[in-house]
Amino acid sequence: MNAILIILTGSLVAISCSLLGSYLILRKMAMVSDAISHAVLPGIVIAFMMAGGRDSLALLLGAGILGILTTFLIEFFHQKGKLQTDASIGVTFTWLFALGVILVSYYAGNAHIDQDCVLYGEIAYVPLDVIILDSGQSLGPKALIVMSVVLVLILLFIKVSYKELFITTFDPSFANAVGISATFWHYALMSLVSLTTVASFESVGAILVVALLITPPATAYLITERLKKMLIISSAFGVSSAVFGYLLAYTIDGSIAGAMATVAGIQFAIVFVIMKKVNKARTRSAVLSLESEPTS
Amino acid sequence: MTDRLWEFVTFAYPNIKYVVLGSILLSISSAVVGCFTFLKKKALLGDVISHAVLPGICLSFIVSGSKNPFLLIIGASITGWISIVAMDYIVRSSKIKEDTATGLSLSVFFGIGILLLTYIQHSGNAAQTGLDTFLFGNAAALIGEDLIAFSLIAVIILVVVYFFYKEFKLISFDTQFANTLGLPVRTLELILTSITVLAVVTGIQAVGVVLMAAMLITPAAAARFWTNRLSIMLTLAAIFGAFSGITGAYISYASPSMPTGPWIVMVLSIIALISFFFAPGKGILIRVFKQYQNQRKFLGENLLKVFYTLGESNQNFLSYRSQEELMAKRAFKESTLAKGLTRLSREGFVTHHRAQWALTKEGYEKGKRIVRLHRMWELYLTEYLKIAPDHVHEDAESIEHVITPELELRLERLLDHPSVDPHKAPIPQKQQPIINNEQ
Amino acid sequence: MIIQTENPALEIHDLTVSYDRKPVLWGIDLSVPYGSICGIIGPNGAGKSTLIKSVMGLIPLSSGYIKIFNQELDEIRLKVSYVPQRESVDWDFPASVLDIVMMGRYGKVGLFRNIRKADKEAAMNALEQVGMEKFYRRQISQLSGGQQQRVFLARALTQQADIYFMDEPFAGVDAATEKAIIQILRRLAGEGKTIVVVHHDLQSVSTYFNWIIMLNLRLVASGPTEKVFTQQLLEEAYGGKLTLLSEVGELMKKEQVPTRE
Numbered sequence: 001m002n003a004i005l006i007i008l009t010g011s012l013v014a015i016s017c018s019l020l021g022s023y024l025i026l027r028k029m030a031m032v033s034d035a036i037s038h039a040v041l042p043g044i045v046i047a048f049m050m051a052g053g054r055d056s057l058a059l060l061l062g063a064g065i066l067g068i069l070t071t072f073l074i075e076f077f078h079q080k081g082k083l084q085t086d087a088s089i090g091v092t093f094t095w096l097f098a099l100g101v102i103l104v105s106y107y108a109g110n111a112h113i114d115q116d117c118v119l120y121g122e123i124a125y126v127p128l129d130v131i132i133l134d135s136g137q138s139l140g141p142k143a144l145i146v147m148s149v150v151l152v153l154i155l156l157f158i159k160v161s162y163k164e165l166f167i168t169t170f171d172p173s174f175a176n177a178v179g180i181s182a183t184f185w186h187y188a189l190m191s192l193v194s195l196t197t198v199a200s201f202e203s204v205g206a207i208l209v210v211a212l213l214i215t216p217p218a219t220a221y222l223i224t225e226r227l228k229k230m231l232i233i234s235s236a237f238g239v240s241s242a243v244f245g246y247l248l249a250y251t252i253d254g255s256i257a258g259a260m261a262t263v264a265g266i267q268f269a270i271v272f273v274i275m276k277k278v279n280k281a282r283t284r285s286a287v288l289s290l291e292s293e294p295t296s
Numbered sequence: 297m298t299d300r301l302w303e304f305v306t307f308a309y310p311n312i313k314y315v316v317l318g319s320i321l322l323s324i325s326s327a328v329v330g331c332f333t334f335l336k337k338k339a340l341l342g343d344v345i346s347h348a349v350l351p352g353i354c355l356s357f358i359v360s361g362s363k364n365p366f367l368l369i370i371g372a373s374i375t376g377w378i379s380i381v382a383m384d385y386i387v388r389s390s391k392i393k394e395d396t397a398t399g400l401s402l403s404v405f406f407g408i409g410i411l412l413l414t415y416i417q418h419s420g421n422a423a424q425t426g427l428d429t430f431l432f433g434n435a436a437a438l439i440g441e442d443l444i445a446f447s448l449i450a451v452i453i454l455v456v457v458y459f460f461y462k463e464f465k466l467i468s469f470d471t472q473f474a475n476t477l478g479l480p481v482r483t484l485e486l487i488l489t490s491i492t493v494l495a496v497v498t499g500i501q502a503v504g505v506v507l508m509a510a511m512l513i514t515p516a517a518a519a520r521f522w523t524n525r526l527s528i529m530l531t532l533a534a535i536f537g538a539f540s541g542i543t544g545a546y547i548s549y550a551s552p553s554m555p556t557g558p559w560i561v562m563v564l565s566i567i568a569l570i571s572f573f574f575a576p577g578k579g580i581l582i583r584v585f586k587q588y589q590n591q592r593k594f595l596g597e598n599l600l601k602v603f604y605t606l607g608e609s610n611q612n613f614l615s616y617r618s619q620e621e622l623m624a625k626r627a628f629k630e631s632t633l634a635k636g637l638t639r640l641s642r643e644g645f646v647t648h649h650r651a652q653w654a655l656t657k658e659g660y661e662k663g664k665r666i667v668r669l670h671r672m673w674e675l676y677l678t679e680y681l682k683i684a685p686d687h688v689h690e691d692a693e694s695i696e697h698v699i700t701p702e703l704e705l706r707l708e709r710l711l712d713h714p715s716v717d718p719h720k721a722p723i724p725q726k727q728q729p730i731i732n733n734e735q
Numbered sequence: 736m737i738i739q740t741e742n743p744a745l746e747i748h749d750l751t752v753s754y755d756r757k758p759v760l761w762g763i764d765l766s767v768p769y770g771s772i773c774g775i776i777g778p779n780g781a782g783k784s785t786l787i788k789s790v791m792g793l794i795p796l797s798s799g800y801i802k803i804f805n806q807e808l809d810e811i812r813l814k815v816s817y818v819p820q821r822e823s824v825d826w827d828f829p830a831s832v833l834d835i836v837m838m839g840r841y842g843k844v845g846l847f848r849n850i851r852k853a854d855k856e857a858a859m860n861a862l863e864q865v866g867m868e869k870f871y872r873r874q875i876s877q878l879s880g881g882q883q884q885r886v887f888l889a890r891a892l893t894q895q896a897d898i899y900f901m902d903e904p905f906a907g908v909d910a911a912t913e914k915a916i917i918q919i920l921r922r923l924a925g926e927g928k929t930i931v932v933v934h935h936d937l938q939s940v941s942t943y944f945n946w947i948i949m950l951n952l953r954l955v956a957s958g959p960t961e962k963v964f965t966q967q968l969l970e971e972a973y974g975g976k977l978t979l980l981s982e983v984g985e986l987m988k989k990e991q992v993p994t995r996e
C-alpha cells in the first residue's frame with residue numbers, strides 16, 4: 001500500500017513537472033527553473049518561522065513569493081544591470097540559497113527543517129504525513145492531496161490558455177503584435193512553476209524537481225513534432241521514471257528521488273541513441289529518394 | 297568578540313590557519329577560472345560540474361573503500377568531466393538547446409550521485425561518514441591533509457592560467473578569430489574545462505554543491521562591472537574571492553553555528569550587489585544618480601537660457617527680472633524655479649536684488665552658449681536630417697545640454713559658422729559683447 | 736526628399752526611438768498612402784527593423800506618435816498584420832505548418848476561446864494562396880527557408896488585415912518563393928491593402944515597390960519610387976553615417992540623457 005502511495009505521489013509530481021517543463025525548455029528557460037527551485041529556500045524558512053511550523057499554506061506562499069522574486073531579479077540584473085543571462089541566473093539563485101542556508105543555521109535550534117530535505121527530499125515519508133479531519137477520519141497523505149490539487153490547477157491552466165501559451169512560447173513578438181501580452185504569460189507560467197516546485201519540494205526535493213522539469217520533456221522533445229504530443233509523451237516518461245525509479249530504489253536500497261532522476265536520465269540516453277539512429281536512417285532514405293527522382 | 301577577532305588574526309589555533317588559508321586558496325583559484333567561463337558566456341558550467349562530481353566521489357569510494365582526498369578528487373574529476381562532454385555532445389548532435397542540456401546534465405548526474413550516496417549510507421559501511429560533506433561543504437573541517445591538496449591544485453590552476461593567459465583571453469572573447477589564427481582551440485578549451493573541473497572539485501568541499509557555482513560566477517560578474525580589461529578583472533575577482541574567503545571563515549569562527557561556505561557566498565553576493573548598483577559607469581544606481589544630476593543641470597541651464605532669450609527680446613541681457621516674468625516665458629513649477637535660482641546664485645551665475653534676479657557675466661556666457669547650441673542643433677537637424685523646422689525644437693531641448701565644446705566646434709564648422717537658425721532667430725556668436733541698454 | 740500624402744494609411748509623426756537612451760531613429764516624419772507596396776531600405780543598422788517594430792508597438796517610443804488609418808494601434812490591432820524576421824523564432828518548435836498559420840486567428844478568436852472550424856478553413860485558404868496547402872501537416876523544422884517564409888506569409892494572410900508590416904520577407908528565400916510572395920503582395924495591394932516591407936536588395940526595389948522609405952538613422956527620403964529612388968538620395972542614405980549624429984547618440988547613452996526632457 002505504501003509503495004503505491006509513494007509511486008502515486010511521485011507520478012503526480014512527475015506529470016505536473018513534465019507539463020510545465022515542456023513549456024520551459026521550449027522557452028529556453030530550463031535554467032530559470034533550476035534557479036527557482038533553489039532560491040525558494042529562504043522563502044520556506046521565513047514562512048516556517050512566521051507561521052511557527054509546517055503550515056503548508058504559509059510555506060507555499062513564502063516560497064511562491066521567492067519564486068517570482070527570483071524570476072524578477074534575474075530579469076532585473078539582465079535588463080537594468082546588463083548582466084548576461086547565465087551569470088544573472090547563477091548569481092541570483094546562489095545568493096538566495098546561501099541566505100536560506102544561513103537562516104536555517106540561525107534557527108537550527110528550533111526548526112525541523114534542513115537543507116538535506118530541500119536538496120533531495122524524502123518521498124519515502126509521504127505515507128506517514130496524513131491529513132486527519134476533526135472527525136478523526138483520514139483524508140490520505142498530505143503530499144498526495146496537495147499534488148493532486150496542483151496537477152488539476154496545471155491541467156486547467158493549460159486547457160484554458162493553451163493558445164496563449166503556444167503563441168507566446170513560439171513567437172513572443174508576434175503575440176504582442178496581435179495583442180497577447182508575452183510578459184503576462186511569462187509571469188503566469190513562472191508563478192505556476194514556483195507553486196509546483198514548492199509543492200513537490202517536501203516530497204522529492206529541489207534536484208528531483210529540476211530533473212523532472214527538464215528530463216522527461218527533453219526526452220519527449222526528441223521524439224515528437226507536436227506540442228500536444230510532447231505534453232502527453234513527457235508525462236508518460238515522467239510516470240515511468242516514478243515507477244521504475246521506485247523499483248530501482250527499492251532494489252538497491254537508495255534514495256527514491258535520486259533513483260527517479262537516474263531513471264529519467266537513462267530514459268533520455270536510450271531515446272537519444274535511438275533517435276540518432278532513426279534520424280540517420282531518415283536522412284539516408286531522403287538522400288536515396290532524391291537520387292532516384294532527380295527532378296523533384 | 298574582540299578576543300575572537302584577535303585569536304582569528306593571530307591564528308591562535310592551527311585550525312584557524314587551515315580554514316583561512318584553505319578558504320582563500322580555493323576562493324582565488326575558482327574566481328580566476330570563473331572569469332574565463334563567465335566571459336565565454338558559460339557561467340553555469342561550474343554549476344553542472346559541481347553537481348556532477350557527486351557520483352564520481354561515491355564511485356571512487358565504492359571502488360577504493362577509502363576517503364583518501366586524492367582518490368576522491370580523481371573520481372570527482374572524471375564524472376565532472378563526463379558531464380561537460382555529455383552536455384556538449386547533446387547540444388552539438390541534437391536539436392536540444394544549451395540551457396536544457398545544462399539542466400538535464402546537472403540534475404541527472406546529481407540524481408545518480410544521491411542514489412549512490414544513499415546506497416553507500418544504507419550499506420552500513422562505517423568508513424562512509426563524512427562523504428556527505430561534499431553536498432553542503434564544511435570549510436571548518438579542513439585539516440592539514442586537505443590543505444596540502446588544495447594548495448597543490450590552486451597552484452596548478454594559477455600556473456596554467458599564467459602560461460595560457462593570452463590564449464585563454466582569445467578563446468574567451470572570440471573563438472572564431474582564435475581559430476583563424478591557427479590556435480588549437482579545442483585543446484585549449486579542454487584545458488580550460490579541466491582546470492574548471494579541478495577548481496570545482498576542490499571548492500566543493502568547502503562550500504557544497506549548490507553554492508560552488510557562486511564561487512566561479514559571482515566574483516567574475518562583480519569584477520566585470522568595474523573594468524573592461526581582463527587583467528584587472530582577474531585581479532579584482534581574485535581579491536573579491538580572497539576577501540570573502542577570509543570574512544566567511546571569520547564569521548563562522550566568531551559564531552560557530554554559522555556555516556563558512558554560505559557566508560563566503562553571502563559576502564561575495566553582497567560585493568556583487570554593491571558592484572551592480574554602485575560601480576562607476578555601469579552601476580544601476582550610478583545611472584539613476586546621473587539622471588538626477590542631469591535634471592538639476594538641465595534646470596539650471598534652462599533658466600539661464602530663459603534669462604538670455606528675455607534679454608534678446610528687450611536687448612538688455614543683464615536686467616533684473618521677477619519670477620513671474622521667467623515663468624511667463626517658460627512653464628516652471630514655482631518651487632522648482634526658486635530652488636533652481638538659489639542654486640544658480642550660489643554658483644555665481646545669477647545675482648538677486650530683493651525678489652528680482654539677473655544674470656552675472658558668467659551666467660550670460662553660459663546662457664548664451666546653451667541658446668547657441670540649441671539653435672545650431674536645430675539648424676543641423678533641418679539641414680542634415682531634413683526634419684521639418686516645426687519639429688526640431690523638442691530634440692534640441694535635450695541635445696543642447698550634452699554637446700561638448702569639441703562637438704560644438706565641429707558643429708560650427710559643419711554648418712559653416714551660421715548666423716540664423718531655421719526659425720530665423722539669430723545664433724549668438726562666441727565673441728559677442730554683452731548688450732546692456734540700461735536706461 | 737520627403738513627400739507627404741493626404742489621408743495616409745500609415746502616418747509617423749516626429750518619431751524618435753532609442754535603445755538605452757541612444758537614439759537609433761531620429762525625428763522620423765512620414766506618411767504612406769493607401770494601397771501602396773512600400774519598401775523600407777537603407778544600410779545595415781539603419782533602423783529599418785526598428786521602425787517596423789515601433790509601429791507594431793514592440794519598442795517604446797521616445798517621442799512622437801504613429802497612426803494607422805488615422806487610429807491608434809490598440810484600436811485597430813485586428814486590421815494590422817505583422818511578419819517578423821524568419822530567424823526570430825525557433826523552427827525546431829514542435830508544431831505543424833497549420834498550427835503556425837492558425838496563430839494568425841488568435842487575435843480575432845479572443846482570450847481563452849478555442850479555435851473554431853472557420854478559423855481552420857481560413858488558415859487552409861491562406862496556405863493555398865501561398866502554395867503550401869499540401870504541407871499543412873508538415874513539421875515546421877522540415878521546411879526550407881523559402882517554405883518557412885511562405886508559412887509566415889500565410890499566417891499574416893489569415894489575419895485578414897488591411898495593412899501588412901513585413902520584416903525582410905525576401906531574405907534567404909529561393910527565386911520561386913520570392914516571385915510567389917511578390918505576386919501575393921501585388922494582389923493584396925490591388926484589393927486596396929497597404930503593405931510595408933523591410934527590404935535589402937536594391938536591384939529589385941524599383942520593380943517591387945511603388946513607394947520608398949529610405950533610412951539611415953534618420954529619414955533620408957520618403958515618396959513614390961520614381962521620384963525618390965535616385966542615385967543622389969541613395970548615395971546620401973548609403974554613403975556613410977553622419978558621424979556627428981552618432982557621436983551625440985553615444986553621448987546621450989553615456990550621460991543617460993533622456994531624448995525628451
